[in-house]
Amino acid sequence: MPGLHKSEFTNPVVNWIDTRLPVFTMLTKEYAVFPTPRNFNYFWNFGALAMINLMIMIATGIFLAMNYTPNTLMAFDSVERIMRDVNYGWLLRYVHANGASMFFVVVYIHMFRSLYYGSYKAPRELLWMLGVVILLLMMATAFMGYVLPWGQMSYWGATVITNLFSAIPLVGDSIVTFLWGGFSVDNATLNRFFSLHYLLPFVITGVVFLHIVALHITGSNNPLGIDPKGPQDTLPFHPYYTIKDSVGIGVYLIVFAVLVFFAPNFLGHVDNYVPANPLVTPADVVPEWYFLPFYAILRSVPSKLGGVTLMFGAIAVLFVLPWLDTSPIRSARFRPIYRQLIFVLVAAIIVLGMVGGHPPQGIWVVLGRIATAYYFLHFLVILPLLGKLERPLPLPESISSPVIRKGGGPLPYGAAAAPMEKN
């Protein structure tokens, strides 16, 4: 019959469905036999971990929402009721709150992997950009989620961050009023944040789907950053990577469990156990740890508009990263200078994280400015120049024969080498 899929499944029920809706064929193709480079290291676990984390967030979030009340007079108490009166409510809440932290840990490592092994380079630019969209959506989701328990940090965090938009010339103040749904952060704000906090994770799910579709078109990068040349360079995803991912999931769950069961408030801020009070400003308004580097960039510029621009700029440079990095070599293993500078960048981001957690005084201001400058220097100046100046190490011939034969191999990859072609 025209249009029907020729299914190869022998089970009659599976075959009947697959003929009309070839999901089984698709799953087999994309997850079971999908040819995957054979040389992944454990850094390649983190995509799967992020996926698991998203599912955990949605599962726990739906049950929290059944018991949560988005009203300024009741929100704080309703979260305490979840902790005390709902069966295993404390488990739901602690998993959800620490899950947000775990999510950012996982995603930041996932992104570091992409930076180190050049996974953002052609032909994976769009895949990378979809990842940056996911990061932005996650940030919005986590920010609005943090407002829901309506503690002091919820309230003042929401006030400080929404107020940033007032830096926009002319329309800034109107935008802030529009975001608040009133003239201050209040019940209308809490209600819309709850609604959006419920919605965005499903938008994230959609973008994750596109991210994976894009991945399955280009195929995965690998620690050598060279393309597989044939079947000798790849392995079927199942069982090789299903089992390797399972090991990673086990370790991830152990870390997660230690946080949830033994230190559930370690990453939180004590002030968020004080009910929101518009009349009392906390000594220092600090966001959750995963926002601290960006918060530090914001506060290291004396002008509000400048700070906001740089903060969003810090993410904007990631969007155009594939074009800022002019080196055709993907993996840092073969880029002796980049390989060092990437760690200087990590150090700058760690410093920014520390700076973000302290009031902007004294030494912290100086450190914040130096690290901010370095962050942008890395992306806007160093990467474009380095690709032209750095002399890469010889690339191995293929994944399955990574040993470089003396005098052989596609050497030398000089400064002006053409971008690697896919074959």
Added chain:
Amino acid sequence: MRLASLAVLGALALCTAAPAFAEDEIKLPEQIWSFDGAFGTYNRASAQRGFQVYKEVCSACHSIKEGYYRNLTGIGLSEEQIKAIAASVTIPTLNDDGQPAERPGLPSDHFRSPFPNERAARAANNGALPPDQSVIEKAREGGADYIHALLTGYAEPPADMKMAAGMNYNKYFPGHQIAMAQPIHDGQVTYSDGTTATVEQMALDVTTFLSFIANPEMEQRKQMGVKIVIFLALLTGVTYVVKRRVWSDVH
């Protein structure tokens, strides 16, 4: 790798050294709590004495709005004891004619708050608001150590310090001027188990109770955690062995 490791080390060193320039933090004396650590539990006797201190002293000013009398099973009180404790307070209600009335408390009631609203609380406390104590242990930097330090940290103010009217000097309160007068003094309560009620003893006991009421799920949480972590460790170990098997033909 040299530049790389230098950079990361330098960043970390900077960040540990920087606070030394920037802040003068008050150091809290650290206590050893029965509820510390992965196997910690609430010392029942101490928590019960602590509840007595709360009931006889702190509850004159501080509410525990989120807690219920029935929660007291968690510190080892029996149903009968809890019924009696709840019945000793009166709870505002409406009678059959819809008029305000009072009834004896039940185990399912929230702890009775000392003041009907914030204004009444401030009026009775020189304008200061005694914070609700349901989650006070989680709401202060330093947690239990802080509460203990605060309760034992009253002293004469340094000569050069100007105290505002009605304020009390405390070594550990941020800014050192607290509106709460020293709440506990030696011998203020008579413990039914014969323990001597020193300030230190009462501070330890009431802090244990307040930690319990902020985290009533803690014992169950940690017990579950131990089992889950052991289970996950075994599972991960087995998974790793299987992984080695699966990959043995590749390596």
